[in-house]
Amino acid sequence: SHDSSLEFLRDFSFPVNPNIEVVESLAQVIEFCQKWQKDRHLLPYEIDGVAIKVNDLQQRETLGFTARAPRWAIAFKFPPEERTTLLKDIQISVGRTGRVTPFAVLESVFVGGSNVAMATLHNEDQVRLKDVRPGDTVTVRKAGDVIPEVVGPVLALRPDGLEPWVFPSVCPCPIKGELLRPEGEVNMRCVETDCPSQRDQRIIYFASRGGMDIEGLGERTVYQLSDAALVGDPGDIYSLTVEQLLTLDGFAQKGAEKLVVAIDGSKTRPLPKLLTALGIKHLGPGASEALATAFGNLDDIMNANEDDLATVDGVGGVIAASLISWFAKSENKSFIEKMRTAGVEFGNVQISRLPQNLVGKNIVVTGSLIDFDREGAERAIKDRGGKSPSSVSKKTFAVVVGGEPGASKLTKAEELGIPILDELGFQHVLETGELPQ
Ligand SMILES: [Zn+2]
Structure with missing residues (x-):
């Protein structure tokens, strides 16, 4: 049994958790989970749940595995821990595109394993929906046990005469730009260009x-x-x-x-990195890569017309329009010229000398591989002319699965009958452009 193998390890002085228990019924399993949910803080370390396993190794054999997990083991996750604390203030911060985000300034509270003194409130509607007001006692938890979140106010503790919070009308920046909420948007924006x-x-x-x-x-x-x-x-x-x-x-x-x-x-960074770094609205790493390959240097991208930009595979009309309006602004022109004067390379495009045996093939990678990190695996595919989208579709050529793969990608691949490859199979595809037999 599992228990006796742990006993064996303990005899050889391997550290074995002293709180492991063998129980006889489902009722006892539930009781055990409830006990530790209550007593989790008595442990000198943080836990987020309890693992339950079948003890009899013979029964484990019989139960076997699903595509993703053993049928003889399961985790019981505790609901996120909640604490109450004082909401001292609601302040706002400004992002690089002018988006203004309200956040809660809290009396520091220990929750889910760390001290929390700030939490995002996302936008004006969220603040109104939660009806949290500076001066309130609020409930705080960690969403997914990672990101601190204000759940809501404890109304019974609200002081008399506490006013609802009003979104500021000016930016917190020194020039106090006007804040506007564009029609149909959830976010307030500072519309001052030199904010x-x-x-x-x-x-x-x-x-x-x-x-x-x-x-x-x-x-x-x-x-x-x-x-x-x-x-x-x-x-x-x-x-x-x-x-x-x-x-x-x-x-x-x-x-x-x-x-x-x-x-x-940083002056010799590849062109796609430079393009991404400019911070042009809608222009992410994928489209930057496509533009770099299509045009070869920054000047040709700046001089291209909207149609030429929009027809690049992976760019499209929205990004093209955004590029045109960005490059037309005089402050951006002067920013580009400063980089040119400083000797920043505008045309560092790495041209692959590898055989282009993956042209037209989409290969999705999920989970961690041994010989490639995430970027390396994507690069290996792109360098051979292929694409590495982040989701599985009917057009996917193969799905490469490493350790701890994304469950939804795997399920989708199985549903659609897409070939699933391990790392060896991936190597084969990279070398030959064909699926292993
Ligand atoms: Zn501003």
Whole structure:
């Protein structure tokens, strides 16, 4: 039995959880789950549930597996833990596209394994729907045990005369831009084009891993640079000097030199990364890749007309229109010219010399592989002319399944009768362009 093998391990001094119990009936299983749901905090570590397994190994054999999981083991997940705390304030933050998001400022409370002092409230309607008001005692939990969430107010504890929260009419940025809620949208927006808060977010996005990937240029440093008026747009980071950085709080010679080197190193990023980093509305990594392949350099993309952009596979009308209006703005032109002057490469497109044996084939990858990370697997497919969409459809050529695959992709593949490959099968497809026999 499972129990005796654990006993065996314990005899050899392997650490075995002392709270494991063998029970005789379903009623006892339920009792065990309820006990630990109540007592979970008595443990010196965090748990989110209880695992229940059939003890008899012979019975396990008989029960076997479904496509995804054993039939002899199941997890009982506790409902998310809830705590109450004081909602001190509701504040707003501005994103790089001007979207304004309200968030709760909470009296710090320990919930689901960590201290929570802030939680997003998403938008104006959500605040009204939940009817949370600064001064309320609110219930807080972690959605999926990760993201803190305000569930609602404890009305019995609401002080008399507490007013509903009103969405501010101006941006929290220094120039206090007007906030508007466009017809049919759930989000308020700061419509001021030179809003400093939006600009800061654009610089943070530009330097982030998905964009120019500049190590050491995170939120904190961007805010410092912005406060010191050293940057007006992302193009300005290329003229930053060690001396300027040394005037900022917390920068010493070594750190300043390191950041300048990192900024310099970002000048040779591939064109798709550069395009993504610009932060053009609707333009994500996939379309950036397609544009880079179709045009080869940034200048040709800037000079292309809307039709030429829209007909690129994976781009379309919405992105094309967004590109045209972005490149037409004088502040964006000057940002591009700053990068050109600094020597940022505008045409770094890697051309694959691999055989193009996957042209017209869509291969979906799910779960973790041993020899490829997620990006590496997608690159291997694209470098051979194939596509790697994120969902399974009738057009999918094959689904590659690694460890802990997405359940919905696997089910869909089975339903549609799409060939399912392991990592070896994937290697075969990459080499030959054909399914393994
Ligand atoms: Zn603003």
